[in-house]
Amino acid sequence: MKKTAILFVFILSTLTGLDAQSKTINASPNENSITYHLTHPLHKIESTSKEVISTIRFDPVKRTVESVTASVDVTKFDSGNSNRDSHAMEVIDAISFPEADFSGTSVVTRGDSLFVSGKMNFHGVTHDVVLKALQQWTENSLSIHAALSLSLTEFHIERPALLLVPVEDELRFTITAVYRF
Amino acid sequence: MTHRARLQFFMLISLISAVHVVRAQYTPPQTDTLHAVSIVPDTMTHDSAQRTISSPSQSRLLPKNISFGEQLMWGENGVMRSIGIVPALSPQERKFELSLRRTMLTTHQIGGFVSLGLMAASTYYGQQVLNGRYDLLGTHKTLVGATILTYTATGMLSVLSPPPLIRRDDESSTTTLHKTLAWVHFAGMVITPILGKMIRNSTDYNTAARFHQVSAYITTATFAASLIVITF
Numbered sequence: 001m002k003k004t005a006i007l008f009v010f011i012l013s014t015l016t017g018l019d020a021q022s023k024t025i026n027a028s029p030n031e032n033s034i035t036y037h038l039t040h041p042l043h044k045i046e047s048t049s050k051e052v053i054s055t056i057r058f059d060p061v062k063r064t065v066e067s068v069t070a071s072v073d074v075t076k077f078d079s080g081n082s083n084r085d086s087h088a089m090e091v092i093d094a095i096s097f098p099e100a101d102f103s104g105t106s107v108v109t110r111g112d113s114l115f116v117s118g119k120m121n122f123h124g125v126t127h128d129v130v131l132k133a134l135q136q137w138t139e140n141s142l143s144i145h146a147a148l149s150l151s152l153t154e155f156h157i158e159r160p161a162l163l164l165v166p167v168e169d170e171l172r173f174t175i176t177a178v179y180r181f
Numbered sequence: 182m183t184h185r186a187r188l189q190f191f192m193l194i195s196l197i198s199a200v201h202v203v204r205a206q207y208t209p210p211q212t213d214t215l216h217a218v219s220i221v222p223d224t225m226t227h228d229s230a231q232r233t234i235s236s237p238s239q240s241r242l243l244p245k246n247i248s249f250g251e252q253l254m255w256g257e258n259g260v261m262r263s264i265g266i267v268p269a270l271s272p273q274e275r276k277f278e279l280s281l282r283r284t285m286l287t288t289h290q291i292g293g294f295v296s297l298g299l300m301a302a303s304t305y306y307g308q309q310v311l312n313g314r315y316d317l318l319g320t321h322k323t324l325v326g327a328t329i330l331t332y333t334a335t336g337m338l339s340v341l342s343p344p345p346l347i348r349r350d351d352e353s354s355t356t357t358l359h360k361t362l363a364w365v366h367f368a369g370m371v372i373t374p375i376l377g378k379m380i381r382n383s384t385d386y387n388t389a390a391r392f393h394q395v396s397a398y399i400t401t402a403t404f405a406a407s408l409i410v411i412t413f
Contacts, residue, residue, distance in 0.1 A: 075347065087345075095272050095346075096276075
């Protein structure tokens with residue numbers, strides 16, 4: 001009985017210790033941004049939101065990222081032209097799907113590069129995607145600069161058009177997030 | 182019924198018809214409820230991710246700074262709802278209105294180019310008349326009539342369209358420049374035909390014709406510029 005109790009305490013302490021190695025933190029407000037890029041034959045379009053909500057789980061000892069989540073309110077993007085932003089919100093049906101989410105659970109680290117595989121929920125459609133990121137660690141912070149390319153068609157989004165000419169199918173996101181711990 | 186009253190009646194009937202045609206063609210997007218489930222694992226949820234499955238907010242449906250004209254036409258108690266052309270404001274209804282807005286603005290873009298072509302042709306034939314080709318006066322007048330008709334219809338498509346989802350007043354964009362130039366060419370479209378009418382009764386033909394000519398060229402140039410800026 002005594003041996004069983006000791007074993008139980010050992011296993012519990014080991015599990016607790018393992019859990020304590022991982023830390024979950026939210027991205028620091030006002031230091032995050034997400035920009036989408038679209039290409040039209042007449043011009044390139046960029047629209048930015050600074051209201052990204054992101055969380056990472058990481059190992060502070062090994063300094064490795066284990067998982068990432070990010071969410072953005074699609075009505076908060078600003079391209080400097082509210083008419084254009086409203087048009088974008090129409091095509092992605094922002095009334096029904098006001099947020100886009102990414103949840104990355106598989107992270108591969110190669111030097112400073114991260115390859116985060118996960119699921120993207122956008123326009124009510126979920127697809128597996130790979131987020132490519134660059135990580136920069138300091139003593140008390142982690143900065144992530146990431147890029148992600150999507151196909152509008154795959155997410156059932158009608159390509160917006162100007163003068164009857166639609167934009168290209170590729171929707172590219174660039175994301176910056178800073179996590180302070 | 183005067184010519185102007187007939188034109189206004191025609192515009193109203195056209196708008197009502199357009200609403201019904203677009204409504205008949207409009208198919209609401211199919212939402213797969215399975216896709217609406219939050220994909221964020223339980224261990225890493227946050228408030229924002231959970232909001233993904235929340236119901237649409239009524240406050241999002243109309244822009245905060247809706248204009249007086251839009252409020253009058255498309256507001257929660259606007260004329261379009263009061264007389265039953267469109268139903269009460271709801272997320273589903275608003276999606277239809279945004280689809281209608283897109284149809285109207287796309288037609289507005291096409292109408293803009295048609296109007297520019299007619300306006301340029303009117304200006305060309307007007308110049309020919311001033312150069313002494315008085316036999317082309319009839320053609321000039323016909324083109325002017327067509328220009329006024331398409332210009333009015335094109336402008337109405339924009340003015341009467343349902344409001345966007347958002348509007349920021351404190352920005353300077355190609356759209357704001359497009360709208361600013363619209364005030365200039367609208368003034369030109371009112372003044373130029375009046376100046377043209379005044380030529381016949383003027384005691385000084387050359388001066389009256391020159392005013393009409395300059396006004397027409399400024400209007401055409403401003404109208405062309407308002408189309409071009411939207412492409413930047």
